[in-house]
Amino acid sequence: MEYILRTNNLTKKYGKKVVLNNVNINIKKGDIYGFIGRNGAGKTTAMKLILGTSFATSGAVELFGSGDLNVQRRRIGSLIEIPSLYKNCTALENMRRFSILYGGNDNDIKNILAMVGLQDTGKKKVGKFSLGMKQRLGIAIALLGSPELLVLDEPVNGLDPAGIKEIRDIILRLNKELGITFLISSHLLDELAKVVTVYGIINNGCLIEEVPAQVLYTRCNNLKIVTDNCEKAKMLIQENFGITHIDIKNNTLFIYSDLDKSAMINKLLVNNDLNVYEVSVSASGLEEYFIERIGR
Amino acid sequence: MKNMLKFEFYKLFRTKAFYICSGIILGLILLFSYIMNEFSLINALDFTEEFIENIPVELIFAVFIGLFICDDNSNGTIKNIYAKGYSREVVYFAKYIVLFITSFVLISFYILFSFAWGNLLWGTENYDITQKDIYIIISQVIFIMERYTFCFAVSTIISRKGAAIAINIILPQLAEVLSIFIDMLLDFEEPYIYNHILRNLYNNIYNNETFLKFSLFALIYSVVFMLISFLINNRKQV
Numbered sequence: 224m225e226y227i228l229r230t231n232n233l234t235k236k237y238g239k240k241v242v243l244n245n246v247n248i249n250i251k252k253g254d255i256y257g258f259i260g261r262n263g264a265g266k267t268t269a270m271k272l273i274l275g276t277s278f279a280t281s282g283a284v285e286l287f288g289s290g291d292l293n294v295q296r297r298r299i300g301s302l303i304e305i306p307s308l309y310k311n312c313t314a315l316e317n318m319r320r321f322s323i324l325y326g327g328n329d330n331d332i333k334n335i336l337a338m339v340g341l342q343d344t345g346k347k348k349v350g351k352f353s354l355g356m357k358q359r360l361g362i363a364i365a366l367l368g369s370p371e372l373l374v375l376d377e378p379v380n381g382l383d384p385a386g387i388k389e390i391r392d393i394i395l396r397l398n399k400e401l402g403i404t405f406l407i408s409s410h411l412l413d414e415l416a417k418v419v420t421v422y423g424i425i426n427n428g429c430l431i432e433e434v435p436a437q438v439l440y441t442r443c444n445n446l447k448i449v450t451d452n453c454e455k456a457k458m459l460i461q462e463n464f465g466i467t468h469i470d471i472k473n474n475t476l477f478i479y480s481d482l483d484k485s486a487m488i489n490k491l492l493v494n495n496d497l498n499v500y501e502v503s504v505s506a507s508g509l510e511e512y513f514i515e516r517i518g519r
Numbered sequence: 520m521k522n523m524l525k526f527e528f529y530k531l532f533r534t535k536a537f538y539i540c541s542g543i544i545l546g547l548i549l550l551f552s553y554i555m556n557e558f559s560l561i562n563a564l565d566f567t568e569e570f571i572e573n574i575p576v577e578l579i580f581a582v583f584i585g586l587f588i589c590d591d592n593s594n595g596t597i598k599n600i601y602a603k604g605y606s607r608e609v610v611y612f613a614k615y616i617v618l619f620i621t622s623f624v625l626i627s628f629y630i631l632f633s634f635a636w637g638n639l640l641w642g643t644e645n646y647d648i649t650q651k652d653i654y655i656i657i658s659q660v661i662f663i664m665e666r667y668t669f670c671f672a673v674s675t676i677i678s679r680k681g682a683a684i685a686i687n688i689i690l691p692q693l694a695e696v697l698s699i700f701i702d703m704l705l706d707f708e709e710p711y712i713y714n715h716i717l718r719n720l721y722n723n724i725y726n727n728e729t730f731l732k733f734s735l736f737a738l739i740y741s742v743v744f745m746l747i748s749f750l751i752n753n754r755k756q757v
Contacts, residue, residue, distance in 0.1 A: 274602035277756040296604030303602065307595035316533070323526040324603055364599065374602075 225252045226288065227372050227404045228273065233282035235268050235428075242268050244428040245282065250372075250406060250421070255398055257419030257436075258408040259513060265428040266408040267304060270376050273406075274301050287371070300325075300370035302378055306361025310350035314341050314360050317349060318367065326368030339363045339393060355386035362393065373397070374406045379414060387414055394418050412509045426517040441468070443512050446478040446485055448492070449501035456492050463491055523605055523613035531587065531617060540583040541625060547574050548633050552640060562646040563637025570633045571659045576626065577666040581687035584618060584667065588674035589683050598757050607753050615671060615745070622667040626660055654730050661737045662721050666691070668741040672748035678755075691718070 228250040235243040243265045250256045258266050271277035273284055275292060286295035309317050318332040327335070336342045339359040344352070349360065358378060365373055378394075379387045395418055397403045409415045422439055424431045434442075450456045453471045460466050460478065464487075468479040478488070482504055489502050531537055551570055591597040600610055673690065674683040698712040705711075713719060717740060720733040 271756075274598075275604070276598050276601045278754075293604040293606055296602065299602070299604075301599070301602045303598055305595070307598050309590075309594055309596060311535075312533075320526065320530060320533075321599065323529055324522055324600060324605065368603075 226250065227252050227254075227286070228406065229285040230269070230273070231283045231285065233269065233272055233284065234280050235265075235272060235277070236280045242428050243272070243279075246425070246428070246430045248406075248423055248430065249433060250404060252371075252404055253398070253402055253420075255394065255405040255407065255418050255420045257415045257422045258406060258425065259412060259415065259422060260408075260425035261517065262410075264425045264517075266425055267376050268428075269425070270301075270303055270374055270406070270408065274299065274303065274374060276303065297368070298370055299372045299374060300365030300367070301374040301376075302358075302361040302365050303374070303376045306357045306364075308349045308357060308360060308364075311348055313346055314344045314349060314352075314356075314363075317360060318363060321364045322367050325364070331367070335363045335366050338366070340389065354381045355383065355389075358382060358386070358390065359393075362390070366397075369401075370403065372404045372406065376408050377410070378407060379409060379411060387411070391418055412513060416509045424513065424516055431516055439509065439512065441479045443509060444479075444482060444504060444506045446476075446482050446488070447501065447503050447505050448476040448478070448488070448499065449474070450476065450492060451498045451500075455495070456497055459491055459495055459497075460488055464488070520609050520613060523600075523609050524617060527613050527617040530590075531621060534587060534590075536583055536586045537621075540579050544574070544576055544579055544625075544629055545632070548629065548636060552633075552636055556640065561641050563634050563641055563643070564646040564648060564652055566637035566641070567630060567634045568652065568655055571630070571655065576629065577663055578688055580622060580663065580667060581670045582684050584622075584670040585674045585684035585687050586680055587618065588614060588671060589678055589680040592678035592757070593680055595757075601757065607755070608749075611675065611749055611752050614675075618671060619664070619667065623660070623664060626663045630656055630659065651725070654724050658721055658724055658730060658733055661734055662717065665717055665737040665741050668744045672744035675748040676751050695719075
């Protein structure tokens with residue numbers, strides 16, 4: 224398995240305060256890694272250590288399988304906290320300046336600006352851009368030089384719903400079409416859930432768990448079936464659909480995978496002379512799961 | 520390093536402050552020539568030396584260097600540079616080299632321009648260039664380059680435009696006053712620290728020995744300023 228980014232016991236202390244405690248992040252090629260945690264949990268600090276804008280107290284970062292970080296960082300695009308831009312310059316001038324360091328020619332700049340919808344900003348200075356436009360320009364700059372990993376810290380912060388959708392579409396397109404790997408932090412969990420393939424949950428500087436989105440989805444959602452013979456129903460479902468992750472609680476069946484087969488399961492049970500009183504999908508949601516994991 | 524140098528030069532030539540500050544000095548040369556003409560000063564060499572003595576080029580440099588060096592920090596764009604794998608050392612030296620070359624070229628140009636302008640106004644006949652004249656001109660270049668390193672160091676450490684400019688301007692004056700105060704406290708027979716402030720060394724150049732002493736101290740001060748700012752910059756987290 225090709226890892227794009229791994230951290231080994233990454234720790235950051237400010238004086239006696241530990242803001243990041245032995246964090247081990249593992250991001251595979253093609254992942255959209257959602258980094259979630261409360262304010263001050265250590266998300267931005269971890270990203271800064273990965274990008275080298277801040278220094279780790281201990282631990283190590285490995286990028287693209289190498290410890291030669293400054294060389295490997297050329298393959299990363301980033302947007303940390305608020306977009307860092309030359310406010311007295313136009314979008315084009317900002318792109319031109321950074322293209323000297325990041326790579327990319329005028330044609331690339333034009334294409335990237337079009338991709339983020341900033342191709343028609345003309346002579347308007349970046350200082351007069353809306354927050355959404357600045358965020359998009361920040362992403363455009365991060366895309367210069369064809370990065371293989373994009374590190375985005377709160378990329379949809381302060382955006383309106385349309386702006387959020389635009390950023391989401393860009394992320395999905397870049398991931399699918401160009402195979403770019405993402406490390407994204409956000410407070411908007413439901414929004415993050417629409418793009419993320421792996422979650423990293425961080426709390427008080429500790430990475431609590433890394434979990435694939437599919438696994439988390441099944442943990443958050445289940446198919447609830449109320450029938451007159453739960454044991455028989457469980458056996459039938461296992462035999463016919465190969466579903467193993469089934470629980471029985473209070474004469475109710477809970478199925479944690481293959482939720483899309485509810486109609487077929489219902490038909491199977493009825494055809495086998497079982498009375499089915501209720502079939503419903505119960506979704507607790509990412510937010511509840513997150514709160515449960517980090518504690519209130 | 521090549522990319523960083525290209526990046527810094529590109530930014531420099533697109534910075535309005537660069538043209539404004541350069542233009543102000545040129546304007547001052549022209550204005551000064553008008554004033555000197557009124558005082559019936561009559562040769563280009565005297566005019567150049569008077570310009571060097573009276574126009575505070577280092578103050579204008581202090582403003583420009585503060586604006587330019589702190590720009591990446593105040594915009595936060597320094598994060599983008601470090602995050603792309605450009606080390607603090609490379610960024611530091613690229614900025615230093617670009618501004619060193621620019622400051623050197625500018626001050627040399629101003630001296631040559633004032634001399635040429637003086638020749639144009641008052642003719643080329645009535646002056647002889649002595650060793651003292653050469654000392655005055657070369658030491659002015661050295662003095663400005665030392666002041667450049669000081670302003671660069673302060674701006675790198677402070678990283679905020681307003682504060683950096685203020686300190687660039689105030690600290691050299693303050694250092695003179697403080698040196699007198701320390702000399703008084705230490706009860707030297709004659710001022711010791713004050714006499715080693717660069718401006719005083721500069722004002723007392725009259726032979727090879729004093730010129731060499733001035734040059735040596737300019738170099739020492741420059742190295743110290745660079746070393747301090749380099750070490751602090753390397754530990755900065757953004």
